[in-house]
Amino acid sequence: MTTLPGLTVPDAEGATAPEPAVLLGLAGFGETRSPDPRIGGVGDPGTLVLAGPPAGTRGGGLDGHLATWGPLPGVDGAGVRALLRASALDGRGGGGFPLIRKVETARLAGGTPVLVINASESEPASFKDRTLCGERPHLVLDGAALVATSLGVDEVVVHLHRAAGSPAPLLEVAIAERRRAGVADPRWRLSAGPDRYVSGESSAVASFVDGGEARPLFTTHPLAVVGPSGRPTVVSNAETVAQLAVLVRTGPDVWAARGEPSSPGPRLVTLTGAVDRPGRVLEVSGQATIGDILLAGGLVAPPAAVLVGGYAGAWILGDEAWQTPFTRDALTAVDAGPGCGLVGVLPHGACALVETARLVRYLAGESAGQCGTCVAGLPRLADACEALAEGDLRKRGVRRMVALGDVVLGSGACGHPDAVVRLLRSMLHVFEDDVVGHMAGHPCRGADHPPVFTVPEVDVAIGRDDPREWT
Amino acid sequence: MSVDIRIDPILCRGHAICALFFATGVDLDQWGFGKVVLARAETPKDVRRAYRAAAACPNGAFVVRERQEARAQPVA
Numbered sequence: 001m002t003t004l005p006g007l008t009v010p011d012a013e014g015a016t017a018p019e020p021a022v023l024l025g026l027a028g029f030g031e032t033r034s035p036d037p038r039i040g041g042v043g044d045p046g047t048l049v050l051a052g053p054p055a056g057t058r059g060g061g062l063d064g065h066l067a068t069w070g071p072l073p074g075v076d077g078a079g080v081r082a083l084l085r086a087s088a089l090d091g092r093g094g095g096g097f098p099l100i101r102k103v104e105t106a107r108l109a110g111g112t113p114v115l116v117i118n119a120s121e122s123e124p125a126s127f128k129d130r131t132l133c134g135e136r137p138h139l140v141l142d143g144a145a146l147v148a149t150s151l152g153v154d155e156v157v158v159h160l161h162r163a164a165g166s167p168a169p170l171l172e173v174a175i176a177e178r179r180r181a182g183v184a185d186p187r188w189r190l191s192a193g194p195d196r197y198v199s200g201e202s203s204a205v206a207s208f209v210d211g212g213e214a215r216p217l218f219t220t221h222p223l224a225v226v227g228p229s230g231r232p233t234v235v236s237n238a239e240t241v242a243q244l245a246v247l248v249r250t251g252p253d254v255w256a257a258r259g260e261p262s263s264p265g266p267r268l269v270t271l272t273g274a275v276d277r278p279g280r281v282l283e284v285s286g287q288a289t290i291g292d293i294l295l296a297g298g299l300v301a302p303p304a305a306v307l308v309g310g311y312a313g314a315w316i317l318g319d320e321a322w323q324t325p326f327t328r329d330a331l332t333a334v335d336a337g338p339g340c341g342l343v344g345v346l347p348h349g350a351c352a353l354v355e356t357a358r359l360v361r362y363l364a365g366e367s368a369g370q371c372g373t374c375v376a377g378l379p380r381l382a383d384a385c386e387a388l389a390e391g392d393l394r395k396r397g398v399r400r401m402v403a404l405g406d407v408v409l410g411s412g413a414c415g416h417p418d419a420v421v422r423l424l425r426s427m428l429h430v431f432e433d434d435v436v437g438h439m440a441g442h443p444c445r446g447a448d449h450p451p452v453f454t455v456p457e458v459d460v461a462i463g464r465d466d467p468r469e470w471t
Numbered sequence: 472m473s474v475d476i477r478i479d480p481i482l483c484r485g486h487a488i489c490a491l492f493f494a495t496g497v498d499l500d501q502w503g504f505g506k507v508v509l510a511r512a513e514t515p516k517d518v519r520r521a522y523r524a525a526a527a528c529p530n531g532a533f534v535v536r537e538r539q540e541a542r543a544q545p546v547a
């Protein structure tokens with residue numbers, strides 16, 4: 001932090017400041033444009049995964065699904081694996097791990113694998129998996145059946161949260177429809193777990209479906225080699241398998257051409273923050289930039305910055321984000337990543353430090369309370385971040401916060417503490433000027449701004465005697 | 472023989488006894504939780520120390536495993 005340049009405090013009165021869009025030179029902002037063919041919502045023309053009946057119709061049930069896609073082509077296990085390999089389908093839950101590697105590892109490990117489709121979507125602002133399970137349930141189930149074929153298993157667990165708003169009842173209806181229609185399916189088992197952030201992590205999901213607690217495990221082997229049940233365990237995100245159900249019909253080349261080599265196929269994103277409909281899910285293809293996505297998705301004001309990949313994601317300044325394509329390579333180049341597909345807009349006038357402090361506090365409270373550094377470290381990081389946002393932290397305090405982050409990074413059983421540290425580092429890096437201003441005690445212009453990224457309430461202290469239920 | 476060393480952060484309670492037996496292989500943070508700095512012990516001396524640390528940990532959090540051979544490539 002010693003390299004932080006001196007800050008010139010912007011004029012807080014700013015009444016005659018130029019329109020931010022002009023200031024930032026955001027191409028296309030404020031213009032009336034024809035709809036972008038690369039971006040669309042549920043049922044919009046041009047979409048691939050979200051193609052079909054409009055939103056709110058459950059995709060027209062099994063009949064609507066069959067009218068759009070036809071029956072699932074008869075492909076054997078080797079055929080599905082060949083498709084996974086040819087398409088290079090990457091995981092859409094956040095990790096971006098290629099599904100083919102999980103499948104091949106599980107097959108090599110021997111024994112009957114456990115297959116879990118993770119539709120729990122613990123990320124509070126993300127709605128893509130809920131939207132898929134609600135509006136396109138038969139794509140998710142088709143894809144799950146295909147992965148089951150590729151693994152040679154006859155049972156699939158679909159894991160969800162048990163909180164209100166879970167698409168479990170809609171999936172049950174879809175499963176009943178398939179049974180009546182005589183679709184050759186694996187056995188379905190719906191699993192409903194606790195509604196907690198870390199409970200959606202893959203080892204926590206594997207633990208829960210095996211009868212344990214929905215808390216992350218310390219593992220010395222990948223789950224695909226050996227899971228908590230002793231059997232190889234493949235946990236795959238709901239969008240990932242829905243993509244498979246699409247590409248088995250279009251062929252891997254047509255599907256992959258919707259993306260680019262570093263991130264093949266179309267992607268689902270959820271918009272949140274200062275957009276006209278937070279929670280809106282869009283399908284994005286090609287080199288569409290975050291600016292294109294925001295223009296198509298209903299932006300209320302030019303972004304000051306964008307939070308990408310999830311609540312524990314990475315910040316990108318507004319003008320940079322505007323021209324960054326939503327692809328893995330392009331996002332990686334600006335120290336971000338697609339994560340779970342969340343695109344959160346921070347408006348001008350809000351403070352990124354205040355927003356980050358709220359997110360860090362929330363994420364600290366969502367620790368499973370298992371690992372020492374997470375229990376001891378995250379609340380302290382949240383304290384420091386809040387103090388910084390309130391202008392109560394000086395250079396030494398920021399140095400301490402950075403050092404504490406270095407200690408916490410890589411010390412947990414799961415990636416939760418690491419993600420918090422990366423969010424903090426992203427804030428310190430991207431909003432360097434703001435950080436310097438806060439360190440100097442300058443009044444924060446965003447202190448009174450209503451919260452942009454809202455978080456569920458976390459009302460218990462984490463720690464070893466955590467009273468929360470994990471089963 | 473070489474061994475892989477890991478500390479189970481869920482079981483670790485910060486007794487810091489591992490660092491007593493294996494100071495060159497373990498770092499302690501400010502709370503006493505161990506962080507492995509030598510993830511693979513190669514010399515007989517280090518391997519011996521690693522096993523001692525594992526035996527001394529009251530929580531069984533210090534995990535030493537004989538190194539596995541490189542995993543075969545998956546078959547299609």
